[in-house]
Amino acid sequence: MQISKGVEWAVHAASMMAALPEGRGLKAAALAHYHGVPTAYMAKQLQALSKAGIVQSSRGAHGGYRLAKPATDISLWDITAAIEGHGPAFRCTEIRQNGPCGLKRKDCKRPCQIAAAFSSAERAFRDSLKAVTLAHIGLQVVRDSEPEHLSDIMHWLESEVMPLSDTP
Amino acid sequence: MQISKGVEWAVHAASMMAALPEGRGLKAAALAHYHGVPTAYMAKQLQALSKAGIVQSSRGAHGGYRLAKPATDISLWDITAAIEGHGPAFRCTEIRQNGPCGLKRKDCKRPCQIAAAFSSAERAFRDSLKAVTLAHIGLQVVRDSEPEHLSDIMHWLESEVMPLSDTP
DNA sequence: GTTATTCGGACATTTAATATCCGAATAATG
DNA sequence: CATTATTCGGATATTAAATGTCCGAATAAC
Numbered sequence: 001m002q003i004s005k006g007v008e009w010a011v012h013a014a015s016m017m018a019a020l021p022e023g024r025g026l027k028a029a030a031l032a033h034y035h036g037v038p039t040a041y042m043a044k045q046l047q048a049l050s051k052a053g054i055v056q057s058s059r060g061a062h063g064g065y066r067l068a069k070p071a072t073d074i075s076l077w078d079i080t081a082a083i084e085g086h087g088p089a090f091r092c093t094e095i096r097q098n099g100p101c102g103l104k105r106k107d108c109k110r111p112c113q114i115a116a117a118f119s120s121a122e123r124a125f126r127d128s129l130k131a132v133t134l135a136h137i138g139l140q141v142v143r144d145s146e147p148e149h150l151s152d153i154m155h156w157l158e159s160e161v162m163p164l165s166d167t168p
Numbered sequence: 169m170q171i172s173k174g175v176e177w178a179v180h181a182a183s184m185m186a187a188l189p190e191g192r193g194l195k196a197a198a199l200a201h202y203h204g205v206p207t208a209y210m211a212k213q214l215q216a217l218s219k220a221g222i223v224q225s226s227r228g229a230h231g232g233y234r235l236a237k238p239a240t241d242i243s244l245w246d247i248t249a250a251i252e253g254h255g256p257a258f259r260c261t262e263i264r265q266n267g268p269c270g271l272k273r274k275d276c277k278r279p280c281q282i283a284a285a286f287s288s289a290e291r292a293f294r295d296s297l298k299a300v301t302l303a304h305i306g307l308q309v310v311r312d313s314e315p316e317h318l319s320d321i322m323h324w325l326e327s328e329v330m331p332l333s334d335t336p
Numbered sequence: 337g338t339t340a341t342t343c344g345g346a347c348a349t350t351t352a353a354t355a356t357c358c359g360a361a362t363a364a365t366g
Numbered sequence: 367c368a369t370t371a372t373t374c375g376g377a378t379a380t381t382a383a384a385t386g387t388c389c390g391a392a393t394a395a396c
Contacts, residue, residue, distance in 0.1 A: 001171050001252045002352085003286070004384065005261065011282050012263060027342065036266025040387050047344065060393030063342045076285055091175065092177045095180060098204025101320045113308040114179050117244055118171070121296035128289035140281040152269045170355065170383090195373065208356050215375065228362030231373045 007083045009037055010045040014079055015141070015162060017055065017073035018134040019153075025058065025066035030160045045083060052082035071138060077129035090118035175251045177205055178213040183309070185223065186239035186302040187321075188329060193226065194232035194325055198328040213251060220250035239306060245297035258286035 013031045020026070032042035046065050049055045058066040067074065092115035096103050111119070142150065181199045188194070200210035214233050217223045225235040235242065260283035264271050279287070310318065 001169065001248070001257050002384090003169050003258045005259075006385085007262065008258070008261060008282070015282070020277045021329045029342090034269065035263045035269045036270065038261060038386065040236070041385065043343075044345095044386085050343085057343060058393080059341085059343045059391090061339095061341045061395055063393070065343090076282070076289075080169070089169050091173075091178070095176065095177060095203045095205060101324050102204065103317065107314070107317075110312070113312070114176070114183070114244070114290065114298070116296065117300045119307070121244075121293045124296045125289045125293040129285065132285045134310050137281050137285070142280070144278070149269070149271065149275075156269055166298045170353090174354085197373090209354065211374075212355085212376095218374085225374060227360085227372085227374045228360080229364050229370095229372045231362070233374090295342065 001089060003080070004084060005040070006045040006048075007080050009035060009042055010049055010079050010083050011076060011137075013042065013046065013065075014049065014054065014067065014074065015137050017065060017067050018074075018138050020066065023066070023093070024161050025056075025064035026099055026161060027064040034156065034160075046080050049079065052078070054078060054082055059142070067134075071134040075130045076132045076133045076137075077126050080129060088119065089122055090115065122158075172252060174209070174213040174216075177203060177210055178217055178247050178251050179244060181210065181214065181233075182217065182222065182235065182242065183302055183305050185233065185235050186242075186306050188234065188325070191234070193224075193232035193328050194243075194329060195232040199233070202324065202328075206273050216250050217247065220246070221243075222246060222250055222264070239302040242302045243298045244300045244305075245294050248297060255273060256287065257290055258283065260286075 012035055016031060016034065028043040028046050029039050030047070032039040035042070046055065046057070050057045050122060054074055055065045057063070057065050057098070075163055092112060094108065094112075096112055097105060097108060180203055184199060184202065185194060196211040196214050197207050199214070200207040200250070203210070214223065214225070218225045222242055223233045225233050227232070234317055260280060262276060262280075264280055265273060265276060
């Protein structure tokens with residue numbers, strides 16, 4: 001039951017993009033360099049976010065990534081699902097149908113109690129992540145950071161941020 | 169974010185053991201055969217449950233496994249943790265300390281907001297599973313099963329159940 | 337039209353999950 | 367008490383998935 005490293009990277013990258021002015025973006029290499037992680041692998045996560053409609057990509061010179069919708073509309077679950085997939089963590093293989101006392105398929109319309117319990121637990125997990133948006137994360141970071149650190153970030157952004165064409 | 173198959177098998181096996189009379193057990197091969205899964209791999213899960221103190225094992229002739237404590241004291245989280253480990257699913261690698269604007273270690277005493285959000289979600293997941301015990305599962309199974317199916321199980325148990333010595 | 341730049345998917349590598357086997361330990365038996 | 371059959375326990379292969387890397391397709395600037 002491990003959440004892949006890519007989720008951590010994708011959330012950090014998305015949080016960074018949430019801090020950009022409207023219509024501006026960052027290229028994959030910049031996001032990777034900022035977080036000190038391999039460029040190509042970070043690019044892979046951004047690709048997944050793009051497929052999920054969380055970020056918009058622009059190719060070619062002065063290309064890059066930016067959020068596809070407001071930070072208030074992007075939850076941590078959205079990002080997690082984009083990277084890890086939407087499927088359940090607990091996969092019931094219906095072993096109650098196996099063996100000498102196996103049930104017939106027709107008697108298994110309802111999910112087994114064990115699968116139901118895990119399904120309920122995963123719902124609690126999802127709901128908790130759905131309640132946290134990139135806007136929340138950004139606000140908390142601003143509140144908890146030293147002013148000089150925020151200043152460092154601003155300066156770095158000014159040197160790396162890219163203007164993106166409006167119609168990708 | 170996948171939960172291993174072993175968790176499913178372990179929960180089913182433990183639920184079966186919860187149905188046994190006091191002081192009786194089942195050998196690994198019987199539990200595996202009942203559920204239609206490979207014996208050696210089922211044995212591995214039972215081993216993990218034994219290490220975690222959830223089941224007691226007895227070796228040698230007429231050996232086998234039985235619950236180490238009342239079914240009301242064994243939650244689905246206990247079993248999940250025994251198989252998957254107690255560590256968090258989201259592992260914060262502190263990438264906020266990396267890159268050109270990386271924070272100093274001394275400024276990272278508190279966990280980052282992202283890690284905190286995932287930690288909270290996982291707590292919700294755990295609490296949900298902790299609320300479900302083997303006793304609950306057993307009760308629900310009895311309620312939802314056809315009488316003839318319960319009869320089949322009883323007959324199978326009579327042919328496979330083993331008396332275990334009281335002091336392992 | 338040409339070129340520089342960037343994303344996108346296909347391709348290796350490493351790690352973890354899955355499955356299996358053989359030795360250590362124990363209880364029944366003579 | 368020694369022997370033997372039987373069972374669990376840890377060490378060992380195999381397979382799938384996560385991790386990491388590369389080159390071609392597409393786009394914008396010139």
